[in-house]
Amino acid sequence: MRKVSFAVFGGPEVLRLVDAEEPHAGPGQIRVAVRAAGVNPVDWRIREGQFQEAHPVELPSGVGLDAAGVVDEVGAGIEGVEVGDHVFGEGSSTYAEFAVLSAWIHMPEGLTFEEAAGYPSVMETALRVIHEVGVRPGQTLLVSGASGGVGSAVLQIARDRGIRVIGTAGATNQDYLRDLGAVATPYGEGWVERVRRLGRVDAALDLAGSGVIRELVELTGDPRKVVSIADLGAPEFGVRFSGVAGSVPEALAETVGLISRGRLHIPVERSYTLAEAAKAHTDSQAGHTRGRRVIVI
Template sequence: MKKVSFAEFGGPDVLQLIDAEEPAAGPGQIRIAVRAAGVNPVDWRLREGQVLGAHPLELPAGVGLDAAGVVDQVGDGVEDVEVGDSVFGEGAGTYAEFAVLTAWARMPSGLTFEEAAGYPSVVETALRVIDEVGVLAGQTLLVSGASGGVGSAVLQIARERGITVIGTAGAANQDYLRSLGARTTTYGEGWVERVRQLGSVDAALDLAGSGVIRELVELTGDPQRVVSIADLDAPKFGVRFSGVAGSVPAALAEAAALISQGKLRIPVEKSYTLAEAAAAHIDSQAGHSRGRRVIVV
């Protein structure tokens, strides 16, 4: 099969499209014929060799954690899916023609493989950090870097839970954030005061890693009310860094339910081929996205 791999840590140029042996599903796992794979910031962070507290890598390594596709192999002990079922989920080395998943859910009807591939890690992360930051119904959550995949999910899940959201993003994404129910402002000079004008902040999430931890602590008044998924220096300010949690079936089930109920939708901003994986990483690292980037196999 074809898969994207890298033999050394580094920039996007270390990614190579290679011929590799097909993986096999072990006990409690399934293998899918991949139709699309999600592109996540964790993919390029791991490629760079960043230590994120999960997914230790041995080189050479594959790339990608999220995928959607058709089940073609079922491991021992798996009873909830059969060969031929369409699923989305989390595994390893998903930028490939075949991948093994360790957590999955059936794809909601009406969702394309391309769309489904953008949900797994994004929704798991969104659900996790909303719970970790401890924000409750009736309170206000500030989301820095709100227009990307995780931000898109956070805004919609928070709205469903009765949480008010203030989101920061670039000028081009203001209308998009408002469409998801957020109060919005741009980042850049004076952004802290602009946030204050939108309301008091009970908790905050840093999703972009743009060096705003000090300001988020200032706005919430308590470093324990701030969580970052993108700034490795967050602990220096007493702020929790929430890395990669791994496969969480319950999060996928909740995502499927929200999608089916029409309460969650994350648009696909751009698609790439396997051969364009380096370009996908370059674009992901540049930020300013609206929704998700995916690789179509």
């Protein structure tokens, strides 16, 4: 089968499309014929070796955590899923024609493979950081970098829970944030004062890693009310860096529930082929995403 792999840590250029042996489902796992794989910032952070100390990767390594596809192998001890079922979930080395998933759920009616591939890690992360930052219904959450995949999920989860959101993003994404229920304001000089004029901020999330931790602490008045998923230097300000995944099965179940109720939709901004994985990473690192990027097999 074909899969994307890297043998050394580095930039997008280290990614290679190679021929590899097909993986097989072990106990508690399933294998899918991948139809689409989600592109997440964690993918290129792993490729660069940023998480090597906390989560070592053995080289050469595949790429990707999220996938949607057709079940074609079921491991021992698995019930409730059969060969031929359409599922999406999380596993490893998902930029490939076949991948093994350790957490999955059946795709709800009307969801495409491309759309489904964009949800697993994004929703797990969004649900986790909303919990960790401790924001409650009726309070105001400031989201820095609100137009990407995680931001899009956070805004819609917050809206469903009765949490007011102030979202920052580029000038071209202001209407997008408003459509998702946020009070939108652009990046750039004077953004802190613009946020102040929009009212009290009870908690804040840094989703872009754009060097705003100090300002988020200033706006909330408490570093314990700020969580970052993108700035490894956040702990220097007393801010929590959230990098340990919670329950993926629970996140997938909540995802399907929100989609089924018409309360969640994250658009696919752009699709790539396996051969374009390096371009997908380059674009992901550049930021300014509106929704999700996926690789289509």
